[in-house]
Amino acid sequence: MTAHHRRSADSATAGDSAARDEAAFLAAYDPHAFPAMAVTVDIVALTLRGGALHILLVERGGPPFQGAWALPGGFVRAGQESLDEAAARELAEETGLDAALLERVHLEQLGSYGDPGRDPRMPVVTVAYLAFAPDLPEARGGGDASAAAWVPVADLESGAEAERGAEPDAARPRPQEQGPGYGIDGGDSVPRPASLPLAFDHPRIVADALDRARAKIEYTPLATAFLAEEFTIVELRGVYESIWGSPLHAGNFHRKVLSVPGFVEPTGTTAARGGARGGPRARLYRAGAARLLHPALLRPAAPQSATSEPRDTGKSKKVSGNVSGVKV
């Protein structure tokens, strides 16, 4: 990490190795001796609206990829903020949330992307972040002309109507109540590239983010980050079904959640109403203290194709072997 390497930096002070005073070294130090490139953060912010998984996107106002959708993000303020801080700042700017609501958002680093040519203008490394948010008010955009909107994730992965327009949320048939909320990508777990025209390499970042999200709610209680402070087990099941894209057995899910220590804790109260067409009032729960689920809530096994190769979080490859399609 950093610049501890014998190349440019240390060789610049090569004959100077006896200088024990690091302060003096740093005072005489020339930061421009290092190669530099642009560093940005990009946020894959997910939320549930009307039982369907949505992602926060912005519309590009200028080239390249003018008119296409892109992940919200921006430059890291070098030397002034950490990567985590930059991501939190960008998310706040883009959503227009106040501190109270942002408090409930889960934000974690997803990975970095730096292929040459991923931005046609110049070399850029982006550090992608993944955010889980409860249902938020409409995005306000960054304050200038660019539009920010919550877009159904299904529109990104369902190939079809993506081509025609890609207008903000309001301009398309909102899947507000489209029956059960599950069905992100039909359930097959092989990550497909997004088909709605996303700028840059954002399709891959989104695909990686969804993989991570699907895996993360297996062994952490982060599914609760999509819900209000108090929620019912049925609502929690809806989160899993929306993100995994497949229905779960109501009874078994209920018992399983209650059996995992620290996952949820009862509030003692019940929902104001029963189900839409009758039924008892569901009990309300809060998120528990556990940071990890033991035992985990494993996804229903994907229809495995002999040699399993379903979910995987994080890119990986064999070094210098053109294995698995990654050129080295």
Added chain:
Amino acid sequence: MTAHHRRSADSATAGDSAARDEAAFLAAYDPHAFPAMAVTVDIVALTLRGGALHILLVERGGPPFQGAWALPGGFVRAGQESLDEAAARELAEETGLDAALLERVHLEQLGSYGDPGRDPRMPVVTVAYLAFAPDLPEARGGGDASAAAWVPVADLESGAEAERGAEPDAARPRPQEQGPGYGIDGGDSVPRPASLPLAFDHPRIVADALDRARAKIEYTPLATAFLAEEFTIVELRGVYESIWGSPLHAGNFHRKVLSVPGFVEPTGTTAARGGARGGPRARLYRAGAARLLHPALLRPAAPQSATSEPRDTGKSKKVSGNVSGVKV
């Protein structure tokens, strides 16, 4: 991500929004309109030597942190290589391996670190990588004066004798055959910062890498990356015991490994000799085709402290909430 943001870039061509020709846009484009910072890759390369987990480190030849150990790494060649390629290149340079051996190394991205002040010279973002390697020949160093060596991970996490010297592998009591190889950090899963003086924020990177490694071998067959092409079940168990730091039940482990489809496949041959002090010749196996283990080989449950909070891979936090000690 990238530089799709309304700040410097797009505003530089603000009145120009009718310019549909992206080629023309890019020709007239000034890359220096973007803020830039240094980007490096750092490698946490792990291997097993004599039943103990080792990490590849280099000794710093100049300030800052002169004389301290650091992770091998270097600058990303902006625009010329991907992050993965940069990591593979640095690993090859540092280990002096030829392509044939590098072929067997597993390399994956770990995460990025960019706190302000992590390098006293200037702002640097590093993209950390995690590598699993079979027992490799002695590191050769980068070709110049800096020393590169495989250091027992126990020396980093065991507080004690770390202070006194931190010489390369040969200069200290080699734990070549120190009984069973398990015992990285005594078994408690709370990640402690490394105590051998590592430069920069490398202690945290190493801690994150070990967490990732311990989790990764649970649900992937990557433990085989630490072994030769053909191996016995007992050797495979040694990998798990060394990385998890606790002994496993030999019989149950044996049956479990063979029951996971695609984990290992028999070669039909047996080892040349039986155990050191007698016993049948063990059968030899190759790595199978599976990329994920189904079901997974879960770690023995850590002695949980009521509200479990053991293993966790990947940094995470609540936005703008000073929760979990991460300052925002």
Added chain:
DNA sequence: CGAATAGTGTCTATCAGACAGTATGAA
């Protein structure tokens, strides 16, 4: 031979999933 080791059989507690059953409350 004696002892250590590779590998297997068996028992038990736990867990996931299927199914059925009960009580509640909106229409």
Added chain:
DNA sequence: TTCATACTGTCTGATAGACACTATTCG
């Protein structure tokens, strides 16, 4: 009253872990 719904009971198959046992081979 009807019927969808929240929640619980029970059974079955799979799995993890503990223990015992056999067979092999080095010293």
